[in-house]
Amino acid sequence: MIGVLALQGNFDAHIKVIKKLNLDYRLVNKSKDLDCLDGLVFPGGESTTISKLFKKNDNLIDGIKDFSNYKPILGTCAGIILMSKQANDERVYNFGFLDVIMQRNAYGRQVHSFEGNISVNYLDSSKDTKALFIRAPKIKEIGKDVEVFATYKNEVIGVKQGMHVGVTCHPELLNETLIHSICFNKK
Amino acid sequence: MSKESFKVKVGLAEMLKGGVIMDVTNVEQAKIAEDAGAVSVMALERIPSDIRKDGGVARMSNPHMIKEIQENVSIPVMAKCRIGHFAEAQILEALEVDFIDESEVLTMADEYAHVDKHPFKAPFVCGARNLGEALRRIHEGAALIRTKGEAGSGNIVEAVRHMKMITSQIIELQNADLSLKAEEYRVPVDLVEEVAKNQKLTVPNFAAGGIATPADASLMMQLGAETVFVGSGIFKSEDPSERAHAIVKSVTHYKNAKDVLSASYNLKDAMKGILMSDIAEEEKFSNRGD
Numbered sequence: 001m002i003g004v005l006a007l008q009g010n011f012d013a014h015i016k017v018i019k020k021l022n023l024d025y026r027l028v029n030k031s032k033d034l035d036c037l038d039g040l041v042f043p044g045g046e047s048t049t050i051s052k053l054f055k056k057n058d059n060l061i062d063g064i065k066d067f068s069n070y071k072p073i074l075g076t077c078a079g080i081i082l083m084s085k086q087a088n089d090e091r092v093y094n095f096g097f098l099d100v101i102m103q104r105n106a107y108g109r110q111v112h113s114f115e116g117n118i119s120v121n122y123l124d125s126s127k128d129t130k131a132l133f134i135r136a137p138k139i140k141e142i143g144k145d146v147e148v149f150a151t152y153k154n155e156v157i158g159v160k161q162g163m164h165v166g167v168t169c170h171p172e173l174l175n176e177t178l179i180h181s182i183c184f185n186k187k
Numbered sequence: 188m189s190k191e192s193f194k195v196k197v198g199l200a201e202m203l204k205g206g207v208i209m210d211v212t213n214v215e216q217a218k219i220a221e222d223a224g225a226v227s228v229m230a231l232e233r234i235p236s237d238i239r240k241d242g243g244v245a246r247m248s249n250p251h252m253i254k255e256i257q258e259n260v261s262i263p264v265m266a267k268c269r270i271g272h273f274a275e276a277q278i279l280e281a282l283e284v285d286f287i288d289e290s291e292v293l294t295m296a297d298e299y300a301h302v303d304k305h306p307f308k309a310p311f312v313c314g315a316r317n318l319g320e321a322l323r324r325i326h327e328g329a330a331l332i333r334t335k336g337e338a339g340s341g342n343i344v345e346a347v348r349h350m351k352m353i354t355s356q357i358i359e360l361q362n363a364d365l366s367l368k369a370e371e372y373r374v375p376v377d378l379v380e381e382v383a384k385n386q387k388l389t390v391p392n393f394a395a396g397g398i399a400t401p402a403d404a405s406l407m408m409q410l411g412a413e414t415v416f417v418g419s420g421i422f423k424s425e426d427p428s429e430r431a432h433a434i435v436k437s438v439t440h441y442k443n444a445k446d447v448l449s450a451s452y453n454l455k456d457a458m459k460g461i462l463m464s465d466i467a468e469e470e471k472f473s474n475r476g477d
Contacts, residue, residue: 007439008226010201029439044202045226046262052224053439077202091221091261104261110285111308113195134198135263135285173198 002184003028003037007053009045009078013172017180031063039072039184040064042079044134044170047104050078051093061093068097072163074183080159080166081137097164099143106138118157118169120150122182129178131169133157138168150179196310196330199263199285200391203227203331203414207404207435208265208393210234210418216427217256217264223431226414227263227286230256235292235339235472236419236458245293247275250282257283265312270476271297280309286331287311289324291475292338292418301476304328314395316349316473318356319372322382323477325390326374332388334412335473336396339419341460343397343406345473350394350410357386396473399424399457401437401450408441425455 002018004011006027018025018041026033028040054061067073075083080102083095087102107113113134119126131152139156142148150158150167158167158179165183172180206226211217212234220228232248233241247268257264263285268275270289275296279287287309289302304311305328314335315321321332334353336346360368360383369376381389394412398404399420407415417434424430433450440446468474 006205008205008224010204012204013201045204046202046206048221048262049206049224049226049435052222052435056436089261109257109283110196110199110263110310111280111283113198115192115195132195132198134195134202170198173194173201 001026001037003034003040005029005040005042007045008049009043010170010173011041011043013170014041014043014076014180016175017172017177020175020177021181021184023184029060030057031059034063034067037067037071039074040067041180042073042075042082044077044079047078047081047087048091050082051091054082054093065095068095068164072165072183073097074164074180075166076170076172077134077136077168080168083164083166085143087137098159098161098166099146100139100159100166101141102137103140104137105135107133107136110135115174116152116169118150118152118171120158120178120182121148127178129171129176130174131167131171131176132173133169134173136168192308193328193330197390199310200312200331203263203393204391205438206414207431207438208414208416209421209431210416211256212422213252214255214259216422217260219428220421220431221260221262223428224435225262225431227265228256228260229265229267229288229416229418231267234419234422236341236423237339238292239339239470239472247272247279247293250278253279253282253284267293268302269293269296271295271300271302273302276302276307276309276311280307284309289313289329291335291472295475301327312393314473314476315353317352318382320477321353321388321392322372322374322378325388326378329390331391331393333393333395333416336394336398337463337466338396338472340397340463340466341399341420341423341458342463343399343403344463346394346396346398346407347410349396349473350407350412353388353392354411357382357388361386398434399460401433401447404434404437405441405447408438414438419458423458430454430457
């Protein structure tokens, strides 16, 4: 069963993709919701809003930190910002699961949002999938233990560190399952 | 307008789910809203309750004021244009406003036609009182629907009416002749068929118009709203920052009455509010646009 963080954001679209992979799901907004999950999704949304809600819930933060030692976490857009080590923004909470530095809204405001084909590196080969970039962030710096997981026009837009995966875009909004299936090991 | 770019517009609406969008009239209020956890702010010169009180023609806000707010918060910034006033919408798009609200709160510019929203790159949100209005707005290119409610009234009764109306009319489609419904609603039948099949609108559905308390926000979420707009309710109360925090908390945990209770403690007085019987029919914002 995969958990979907449901403090705020596009958790619906992730649930659709999880169901499409024939996996069960559970919404997570309290630490007890993490019990017995096989993985967790940090959806997109507003990273400042989700951060505020996290900061009022220390139990959930501690629960997720502990969970991250054993099970994979996938973050999309705001999700990768929260998973990163830093976003140069004091309004944002950073878990530090991914040794990357993020820049928020790096492509500009909504009129600059777009759909793109992305390449995902998986088992020494590369597969293409589609995603939406909605007021998306950029990955500005990558630590040495971080693998490049996905690219868009030669720019790194997805990374993997240990079990954890973060992408700056939204494959789930186009009902694309590739990234979820790799992260949660579901063929 | 391609299908792809419409998905990009709806994509931002998806990101705003489970949140609170707050009306703000200056940078200070915008920062209070952001600090309280708003997912977006609606920048406007006068909040609906003041527009109602002041009278006169209500137009798009001064771009300078919108830009100042854009420069001081990182969350998406929305702004309103008059119904049918596509030139105001063009200006808001050029200003790179994240969402344009073609709003009945402002004075109507065109009594016969709404803005053709398809050619715009900026997404639009429109109000609706019933399924027909919602579908007409979606067909014109709206990427997000909200109830009209009765803005600036501090009275939730109209938002409840509109949300329940939309929900019940979607259920009715299950046993209806869809081509007749399409004719009645003045939209293509494939749009009606999609809504009938999925039993929900093809774009997100938010609540607006009259939300003043954490309980109001929880009520609208439980009735099926995916996010709430709060206008006059926050900055017309005696404790805007506390109330803003409280309404955000009540939306996040709307299903849990204990959390909504704890959000409701220690608030000062909500805005006074107006009875619908005290607003003349021709003065109701919600009657504007069909």
